[in-house]
Amino acid sequence: MSEGLERWSAQARKGYFELLLLTHLAQGRTYGYALVALLRQAPGFEDLAEGTVYPVLARLRAEGFISAEWVTEDSGTPRKYYAVTEDGRDALVRMRSVWTSMNAALNAAGGDDGA
Numbered sequence: 001m002s003e004g005l006e007r008w009s010a011q012a013r014k015g016y017f018e019l020l021l022l023t024h025l026a027q028g029r030t031y032g033y034a035l036v037a038l039l040r041q042a043p044g045f046e047d048l049a050e051g052t053v054y055p056v057l058a059r060l061r062a063e064g065f066i067s068a069e070w071v072t073e074d075s076g077t078p079r080k081y082y083a084v085t086e087d088g089r090d091a092l093v094r095m096r097s098v099w100t101s102m103n104a105a106l107n108a109a110g111g112d113d114g115a
Helices: 003-026 032-039 050-062 086-108
Strands: 066-072 078-084
Touching (some): 003 032, 003 050, 003 078, 078 086
Antiparallel strands (some): 066 078
C-alpha cells in the first residue's frame, strides 16, 4: 500500500474507531478489557492494542461523552466501567448521521467497486 493510501486508511479508521467504541458503550456499560475484546471482533480491528483504546476513552471522558466508575467485583478485583452519557448519545446520533451521509455520497458517486 502506498504511503498516501496508508495515511488515508489510518485517518478513516480513527474516525470509525470512535464511532464503533461509542456504539458498543451505548449498548451498556463495560470495563476496558471487555471493551477491547468487543472491538477486536470488528473487521479490521482484530489486532487492536489495548494501548490504543485507553487514550481514546480518556479523551471521550474529558469531552463529556462517556463516564467512568471504579467497581470492585465479587472477586475483589476493581475494574473501571465506562458508559455513554447523554452528551455522548447525542454525539453518537450525529456521528452516525455523518457516517450515513458519507456512505450515501460515496454510493451516489459510483457504487462500491471504485469504477
